Amino acid sequence: MSRAIICFLSLIVLAPFVFAQATFHGNIARTGAYTSSGPRQLTGVKWTFKTEGPILSSPAIAAGTVFIGSIDGCLYAVGQQTGQQKWKYQTKGPVSSSPAVADGIVYFGGSDGFFYALAADSGALKWRFATQGERRFEAKNLHGYETKNQMIPDSWDLFLSSPAIFDGGVYFGSGDGHIYALDAQTGALKWKFATQDVVHSSPAIAGGVLYIGGWDSFLYALDARTGVERWRFKTGDDPQVHNQVGIQSSPAVVDGVVYFGCRDAHVYAVDAADGRKKWDYSTRGSWVIGTPAVGDGSVYVGTSDSHLFLGFEAKTGKPKFTLSAKGLVFSSAALAGDLVYVGDFSGRMTAMDAKSGATVWQFQTESSKRDPLKLLGPDGAINEKAVFVSVFRDYQDMVLSITNLFSLGAIMSSPVVDRGAIYFGSTDGILYALV
Numbered sequence: 001m002s003r004a005i006i007c008f009l010s011l012i013v014l015a016p017f018v019f020a021q022a023t024f025h026g027n028i029a030r031t032g033a034y035t036s037s038g039p040r041q042l043t044g045v046k047w048t049f050k051t052e053g054p055i056l057s058s059p060a061i062a063a064g065t066v067f068i069g070s071i072d073g074c075l076y077a078v079g080q081q082t083g084q085q086k087w088k089y090q091t092k093g094p095v096s097s098s099p100a101v102a103d104g105i106v107y108f109g110g111s112d113g114f115f116y117a118l119a120a121d122s123g124a125l126k127w128r129f130a131t132q133g134e135r136r137f138e139a140k141n142l143h144g145y146e147t148k149n150q151m152i153p154d155s156w157d158l159f160l161s162s163p164a165i166f167d168g169g170v171y172f173g174s175g176d177g178h179i180y181a182l183d184a185q186t187g188a189l190k191w192k193f194a195t196q197d198v199v200h201s202s203p204a205i206a207g208g209v210l211y212i213g214g215w216d217s218f219l220y221a222l223d224a225r226t227g228v229e230r231w232r233f234k235t236g237d238d239p240q241v242h243n244q245v246g247i248q249s250s251p252a253v254v255d256g257v258v259y260f261g262c263r264d265a266h267v268y269a270v271d272a273a274d275g276r277k278k279w280d281y282s283t284r285g286s287w288v289i290g291t292p293a294v295g296d297g298s299v300y301v302g303t304s305d306s307h308l309f310l311g312f313e314a315k316t317g318k319p320k321f322t323l324s325a326k327g328l329v330f331s332s333a334a335l336a337g338d339l340v341y342v343g344d345f346s347g348r349m350t351a352m353d354a355k356s357g358a359t360v361w362q363f364q365t366e367s368s369k370r371d372p373l374k375l376l377g378p379d380g381a382i383n384e385k386a387v388f389v390s391v392f393r394d395y396q397d398m399v400l401s402i403t404n405l406f407s408l409g410a411i412m413s414s415p416v417v418d419r420g421a422i423y424f425g426s427t428d429g430i431l432y433a434l435v
Contacts (some may be wrong), residue, residue, distance in 0.1 A: 011245070022060040022067075024162035025291050025328035025332055025414060030204040030252045032293030032300075036419040038336040038351070039435050042361040046433040047083030050074060054406055055425025056158050058098040058332070058414040062104070062120065062289035064326070066423055067106050068413075068431050069095030075108055076431075077123060080418075083433060087123035088429055091116065093134070098162035098202070098414075100170070105184070107163045107170050115163075115172060115180070117187060127187035135180065137198045137215040139243035145394045152395045155402050157215075158330070158412060159248065162202040163212075166224055173199030173212055179220070181227060191227035195220065202250035202291070204258070211258050213247025219260060219268075221275060231275035234348055236264030241374070249301075250291040250332070254314070259299055262287025267301055267310070269317060279317035283308070290414070291332040294342065298354065300340050302329025307381070309333070309342055309350075321357030325350070327382040327405075332414035334422070341422055343411025346382050349424060351374065367409030367428035375404055382408075 025032045053072030059087040060067045065086060066078045071094040076088040091112030100107045106120045113133040117126045131287035136153040145152060159259045161173035169186045177196045181190040203212040210224040217237065238244045249261035257273045265285050269278040286306040294298040298320060299312040307327055311320040327345035334341045339360060343349045347368025351360040368376070377383045409428035416423045421435045 010048065012201075022062040023164060024058055024098040024202050025250065025252070025293075025324065026334070028164040028166055028205045029254065030202065030238040030250050030291050030337050031254055031295060032252065032291065032333055033295040033336055034417040036336060036418050037420060038334070038339060038341060038422050039314065039420060040360065042351070042363060043435045046435045047078070048433070049078050049085065049431040051429045051431065053094070053429055054427035055426070055429060055431060056096040056412050057162070057425065059416050059425065059431065060099045060101050061416055061418050062101040065120070066431065067099045067101060067120075068409065068425055069099060069108055070429065071096065072429070075099060075106070075118065077120070078431060080251070084340045089116070089118055089123045089125070096158060097160035100163045100165055102165040102184070102230070107165065107184075109160045109163070109172055109174070111160065115182070117170075120380045129182055129187045129189070131174045131178070131180065134175040135198065136175065137201060137246060139404060141241060142243050142395065143398065144240070144242045145398070149303065151424045155395070155398045157198070159200055161200050163248070164203045164205050166205045169224070171203045171205065171210055172225065173201055173203065175200065176303045179203070179210070179212055179222065179227070180309075181224070191221055191366050193220070193227045193229070197246070201247050204251045204253045206253040211251045211253060211272070213249060213260055213262070215246035215247050217247065217264070219247060219251065219258070219270065219275070221272070233268075233275040233277070235262045235268065236262070236266065244287070248289045252292045252294045254294040257314070259292040259294055261290065261292065261301055263287045267292065267299070267312070267317070269314070281312065281317050281319070286411060293333040293335040296354070298432050300333045300335065300354070301345070302331065302333070302342060304328045304330070307344070309352070309356070309357070323352060323357045323359070326380050327410070330412040334415045334417050336417040341415045341417065343413065343424060343426075345405050345408065345410040345412070346376060346379070346380060347409040347411060349411055349422070349425065350414065363434055365409030365411065365426045365428055365430070365432070367407060367426070371408065373404055373407050375408060
């Protein structure tokens, strides 16, 4: 063996386990735009990895490893090429926060009220930080249910905040109503900012400013280094007092504009410098939960009840196209080249032309193909009369309806595009890799 080869192999052995940052929706500005191209023609399933519970979170990919959380309470590390488990870390509650990876550490929040930092190569705990506890958004008369005098937790509050890593800090929102900044290496508290309700939106950071939405109906702009408020933007209130309010969507920041969706049935574009509204688009009563994908002068986002996927002109908010999806769209779209990828509650992942919205291909999860509860119509779309039950006529019907949808292998996870493949999870507990 030559000396050059020996030196090369020695470098491999001695080199540290190095990770570039990977985070929800592609980057800390949350644009959803990926430099890697995705599958233009669907060849098939590269591999699947089965967890023990539904997957709501989105994957993060770094150094040949796919990191994903599951409702079974675990954070998994899976080989990107093989689909084989490298390690898993067990928490004491569901994991619906999407992980972020930087400098050899993977970060995520747990429903058990802890925020975790693990060694990315081994899954060993480096530190954990105790918040004041996680909880869902709750309100009286929620969604018009008859228990008017009882606070009801919102079962549609499905995601936890996913962290952003910036300038030595890690940032996230919490169900305790605070936005946190911790030292990324030690977990020491740098600052926290109190809102008026649950914060499950994920922070976007651009130009040293952190943007994040709250269930209190405000979008906040904070100095990322100090936590000092720059401005706040008020979204709409619910005139029917059924609490169709609050921001579940995470903001995306591009060219000095913040784009986000809201439960008040609007897509917003506000000036990143001062919070003044540039435009808004009404979805006519349908929530906007996903984070907009923004690129090449366009904005892409889905709706809930109306089952639509929309493309807009970024400057004006003028609609470019409308695609009828087969179910509610909570997944945040990924933009890669001239294609957009997004999942929906019917268990379908759709690739479409970014300019026209024309469908290029669709993939259906195995649970959706089986449709064990017969919830899909002849056209493959969700039959809402079959899904949304009225048995108890209170919040238990909400729980049953979501359980029905989970049986379809619904895709709420947001796809990640990397090296010609696309990765996402579904409520059948499977992490998919498609090529």
